Amino acid sequence: MEKKICVIGLGYIGLPTASLLASRGYDVHGVDVRQDVVDLLNKGEIHIVEPGLDILVRSAIQSKKLKASAQVKSADIFIIAVPTPFRENHQADLSYVEAASKSVAPFVKDGNLVILESTSPVGTTEKIKNWIESTNPQLNTVHYAHCPERVIPGHVLKELIENDRIIGGVDEESTKQAALFYQTFVEGKVLTTGARTAEMCKLVENSFRDVNIAFANELSVICDELKINVWELIQLANHHPRVNILQPGPGVGGHCIAVDPWFIVEAAPTKAKLIATARQVNDAKPYWVIEQVKQQAAHYKMPVIACLGLSFKANIDDLRESPAVEIIKELQALELGKIIAVEPNVQSIAGINLVDLNTALETADIILVLVDHKEFKQINKKQLQGKKIIDTRGIFHAKD
Secondary structure, eight states: OOOEEEEEOOSTTHHHHHHHHHHTTOEEEEEOSOHHHHHHHHTTOOSSOOTTHHHHHHHHHHTTSEEEESSOOOOSEEEEOOOOOBOTTSOBOOHHHHHHHHHHGGGOOTTOEEEEOSOOOTTHHHHHHHHHHHHSTTOOOOEEEEOOOOOOTTSHHHHHHHSOEEEEESSHHHHHHHHHHHTTTOOSOEEEEEHHHHHHHHHHHHHHHHHHHHHHHHHHHHHHHHTOOHHHHHHHHTTSTTOOOOOOOSOOOSSSTTTHHHHHHHHSTTTOHHHHHHHHHHHHHHHHHHHHHHHHHTTSSSOEEEEEOOSSSTTOOOOTTOHHHHHHHHHHHHTOSEEEEEOTTOSOOTTOOBOOHHHHHHHOSEEEEOSOOHHHHTOOGGGGTTSEEEESSOTTGGGO
């Protein structure tokens, strides 16, 4: 008999995971606290943008292998895929993980497997064990493991299958049971370790990225002061066989790179000096961009400022921790002029005046490129004549 799976959290990771498992023949019960999301999914429709996900969800719902609900049900395997944001003091907010753990606790039975996929501070999987077993004290042999997601928006369905996965249980049997489960649908390597190392591994992967992005962002600020084209500089430097500088931008966004390094800093504040500094560099970049806009706006009386892109990276609709959104809201508060925005992947955003690309290009005095969406890369340079351009993504330089 195929094992039943309950996935808690039907967002950017939970929904693709749930629908993929349903396509592999598992009976999947998806849980989300948002009733509107539940209702939409049960009609075979989706609330997020991810290539191929709409087809997979529709098929899973129609086959009745996937059902969505606001209520947890009994299962053999529970997968927790809820947000783990941080509070204003950069300390991890585990309230969603705790609430999810306590919601499944009454339904967990001995022999079940509980998997945390949410990126979390070291020790969170052990906390889940304590939360569940303090809520349901009769439990004796439940298996607990952490398997951090390693996917990139826009390629989630492909990478859920093809990427190597790290599996870390609170004990050897938990690691074994979780590894056996992931081997049923993952084509990449399934690498095993302990829960704490698995938790730290995901944090380290994203911190590595953050530190390298910080180098590029700091370099862009230095080059601006020295009147050097940073895009050309990086292109030339990367011809060295052992140099691979990343591309600068308006900051760092998303729920991973902009958040996870703080979990390491919180755990070892006096030791994580480089990681903390990288976070500070990347968090400061949006304000540097705002200063560039202020300087250009000073040449006009109430200029039209068109901001191109709001998502945290190109060609997706994900606005989580997006520096572009932060920049636009700050520009609105400064009242430097009329602020309009273009975001091809989102229909509306509360408090932001969205327009189509042609309108923005026709009416703008200042064009601020915040995201390198494919639509923006196709802009004819003739449409930019006579306008002030602030290009934080280097898309116009790339055409030279």
